[in-house]
Amino acid sequence: MWDPDAKGPWWRRPWALGLALLALIGALFTGLWYAARNEKPPVAAPTPTTRHSPPLVSEGPPGKFGYTASRATDKTPLSLRELFAKSKFVKNKRSYVRTAFRKEKKCADGVTGDKITKALKAGGCTQLLRASFADSKGTVIGTVGVANLKTSATAKKVASAGGGGERKDYLKPLPGKDEATKHLGTGEAYAGGWTHGHYAVLLWFQFKDGHKPAKNELKRLYQTAVDVTDATVFPALDTRSLNGGPS
Numbered sequence: 001m002w003d004p005d006a007k008g009p010w011w012r013r014p015w016a017l018g019l020a021l022l023a024l025i026g027a028l029f030t031g032l033w034y035a036a037r038n039e040k041p042p043v044a045a046p047t048p049t050t051r052h053s054p055p056l057v058s059e060g061p062p063g064k065f066g067y068t069a070s071r072a073t074d075k076t077p078l079s080l081r082e083l084f085a086k087s088k089f090v091k092n093k094r095s096y097v098r099t100a101f102r103k104e105k106k107c108a109d110g111v112t113g114d115k116i117t118k119a120l121k122a123g124g125c126t127q128l129l130r131a132s133f134a135d136s137k138g139t140v141i142g143t144v145g146v147a148n149l150k151t152s153a154t155a156k157k158v159a160s161a162g163g164g165g166e167r168k169d170y171l172k173p174l175p176g177k178d179e180a181t182k183h184l185g186t187g188e189a190y191a192g193g194w195t196h197g198h199y200a201v202l203l204w205f206q207f208k209d210g211h212k213p214a215k216n217e218l219k220r221l222y223q224t225a226v227d228v229t230d231a232t233v234f235p236a237l238d239t240r241s242l243n244g245g246p247s
Contacts, residue, residue, distance in 0.1 A: 060242065067244035068197030068237060070151050076245040077127060078148055083236050084131040091227040094135065098232075099176030101131035110145055111202070113169025116161035120147060123154030130174045133228050134208075138180030140224045142205030145171040146233055149198050158200040159193030167191050171202035186210045190221045194229075196237040201229060 060066045060073075067073045080101050087098045104110040107125035108117045120128070127148035134141045149155045162169025170191035173184035187210015194201045205221045207213065213221060239247045 060244065065152060065197035066241040068199065068241045071124075071126075071148065071198050074198065074240050074244055076240075078129055078146060078236075079246070080129055080131070082246045083129055083146055084232050086232060089231045091231050094224075094227055096133050096135055096224075096228060096231070099132050099134055099178045099181040100174050101129070102174055104128040104130070107147060110147075110172050111170065112172055113162050113167075116158060116169035119154070119158045119161040120149075123147075123149035123151075123158055125149055125158070130171070131232070132174045132176050132181045132184060133224075134176075134178070134180040135224060138178075139208055140205065140220060141181045141184055141208055142203065142221075142224060142228065143171060143173045143184060144225075144228055144233060145202040146237075147200040147202065149200060152195065152197050155195045155198050155200040159195050159202065163192065171204050173204045173206075180208055183208050183210065188212045190218070190225070196234065197241065199237055201233055203229075 063069050084101045107120045107128040110128040110130055125147050130145040132143045175182050175184045189204050189206035191204050203225050205225050
């Protein structure tokens with residue numbers, strides 16, 4: 001679980017979780033996340049018969065990411081509806097609304113910073129899709145972006161580009177037309193990234209008024225990022241891990 005007392009870097013605009021804190025959060029969160037979400041359920045032994053029956057499910061590539069470990073085994077392009085179909089959703093009694101989404105013509109158009117731009121190019125980025133969200137009160141707002149890279153290794157380079165301290169490489173926030181997310185991109189923010197196979201999941205989350213979060217408020221920003229991606233991006237990518245494409 002996330003430790004609200006863990007020491008992090010000084011907040012600046014835009015701010016990123018320090019490498020140590022990211023490593024702690026990533027290790028704990030990713031371990032729990034993928035153990036719960038990506039572990040294949042046990043398959044009951046088939047009833048003996050006098051004839052041979054083919055398996056109901058074909059064997060996919062090995063590893064926890066399955067087909068999504070590489071674009072070579074997950075060739076179908078992403079779509080906005082696949083990732084961000086839900087316009088409203090509830091996660092553990094916390095409600096959210098999607099206010100905007102967009103597919104970039106060029107991956108570089110959806111990010112800021114030389115390091116992340118170069119990492120996207122080197123990783124063969126073919127897609128960058130973004131969507132913005134707000135909680136039910138319009139207090140916490142944020143943008144999630146998914147970049148389609150060649151391999152898991154190149155996705156990791158994109159997600160970590162420019163990390164630590166004052167972050168100069170990050171996902172561009174996507175302002176909406178509503179009263180809450182029209183303020184995206186102003187003030188202090190949590191900017192960072194996760195990965196799922198050859199996809200980099202990039203984040204920008206902040207308070208509507210742009211104030212510098214206290215320690216307990218940091219947890220709220222992080223929880224919102226988890227809630228939103230848990231309800232949108234990761235279920236879609238899990239399906240691709242198992243099937244090699246959208247459902």
